Amino acid sequence: MQRFAFRRLPRCASLKTQTVQVRHIQYHANGSKLPPLVFTFDIDGVLLRGPHTIPAARRALDMLNGANPMGVKIPFILLTNGGGTHEEARRHKLSSQLGVEIHSNQIIQAHTILKSVVHKYAEKPVLVLGGRNDVVRKVAESYGFKHAYTTLDVLAWKPEAWPFHDLTPEERASTKAVDFSRIPISAIFVFHDPRNWSLDIQIALDVIRSRGIIGGPYIDTPEPEKPIELVFCNPDLLWKSDFPQPRLGQGAFRLAFQAVHEALVGAPYPYVQYGKPTTATYKFAEKVLRDRLEELAGGRVEEMPRVYMVGDNPESDIAGANGAGWPSILVKTGVYEEARGPPTHTPTYIAEDVEEAVRWAIDREMKQK
Template sequence: MLLNKFIKPSLFVQLCRRNIQSKAQKRPPLAFAFDIDGVIMRGPEPLPKARNALRILDGNNSLNAKIPYILLTNGGGQTEFDRAKKLSSRLDTQISPSQIIQAHTVLKDYVDAYADKTVLCLGGVGDTMRLVAESYGFHKAYTTTDVLAWNSSIWPFIHVTESDLASAKPIDFSRTPISAVFVFHDPRNWGIDVQIICDVLQSGGLLGGPWVEPRTQDVELVFCNPDLLWKSDFSRPRLGQGAFKASFQAVYSMLTGSEYPYTQFGKPTQSTYDYARRVLHDLLDRSYGPGSGTHPRMYMIGDNPESDIAGANAAGWSSVLVHTGVYDPTTGPPRHVPTHEAEDVEEAVVWAIEREREMVRQIEEEEN
């Protein structure tokens, strides 16, 4: 403030404008979204080049800029805070919960409509999905375990343990209609969850109630992950939530003669990529200030052509397919063609940054 006394007002304004312009020039021309499994991690361990890739984004790059990124996964089963904490430890870098978009993160947009309505949250282990739902703001979230604790005869092929009963949230489902079924994460016991969803939808949300003509206005059904396959630390891809959805719809169709309408989130859906774009823009604005209408090029780095690449291409993003996960280049070209292919995530990051740097150089040359 003392310096301002010795600067003419007009000169002070000019210096402020130059300072603002200088900050605007540092705003990077790109932002990244990374899949996790098969790109950054394999099972519980980081892939060999993952740490280097994230260090490059932290400023050690030819743009001399800290480049924002998110981790966009069709996985889930825990809070974004817990996942960020685990990944930060494994990858030796600080990752914020705001950088984590799991398959079910987009359900935060449903809180206003269902905060005080009874919802069934499927998938995951024990009561973890209820805890995730409550962290989002759903005040009346219940799980498969709660249903079994209420009436174990709904699925008589499993023994309800004392630990299950201890973690259950007491409720009389015969008097409490369920307004929505959210398949947050991959169900652990498909039989139980298929049975319960069918019961809920055919009774208008009231378990044990008389069968009624299923109507979507009675119960909303949402799946968060369309992946048929996903890459774990096993040698071959595993069946995912997409396979569970197909199993449920097959059974429901045999029972009713029709498919129940549902909402699908997760890659490659447009809604998930729109949500991710919004988060990335917020990260950019927090780091560099409002973008004055400028939009960085979005890069999706993924290992699954059917989710990562298909979704990025449809959203108008640039896409890079790595060879460290689901996609096996020896089986032939991918059905969804990426902007570029790379052996690993570090190579993908370097290629994207150099591509953008060259574009910036060409624009500057044309302007001069």
């Protein structure tokens, strides 16, 4: 590793014009170099609003692609509490929307972390919730879960399990023929926001209270010896779409499920929580970043560049980054609304949009001695 003397280059409008010293740039045997900072971006409310690209996003990504005073490409990953599709499908869509090539190993969705626990349940039947039809089942299978089932499968097996929803032809076509009286469910994974809360709450309760056999007798004990593991991948109570007001997220579904469970059994059910701002998700993201940097460098990265988190949600993006020791930048293009008062978790910086966020972070790093 060696110091890199910065030479004067044309600046982005918001960067100061004095000559400064770049903190350090790592050089590697293959001639590649890594800048002193990398980025982790939320997607919804930062780069996109609903299906629409936020204009500042493309300008920000141009800077990361080399149009910056350092004259180097700045690596980044996308860390979202969204999901419901495979990372490869998501990267194709994002590449088209953002106008830059996104690789699947740059995307961490809420459920991507489940790849790290699949070995526990690869051969066991699991219930997967969320998304449309059997899309999350296919995602689960691609991760290595060999026996994944949906609540639509249950409804196709016994319509009386929830008689308030009739399967559409498309839903029925997505189901597997299964006799759940012979299938002991070992875990429930809420991959993505459920589309039918009432159906999913009912079937999840059936699994938990009958110790895995849907339709079996309920066994309600305070601390079961072998509880059904319940995993939520996204704690967000709210998320920002192109609707004028934020929408309820998977965190709201979790609260609804726990309220019903407590009303029936007398206590909430123990669960595992992934997604921002959990420590597990940020550690997973840091590993993905390191792997990405070593791929680009063609060798081991001895010292991680500083990681900047850019997000729109103080409760997830900012809280998680602060907990991980990353500088955090809150943008005003998503969930956070300045008119409602200061954010619940204090960011390192508040920016109008992601373009300003990237410029500020680059300027800050260039001032480091």
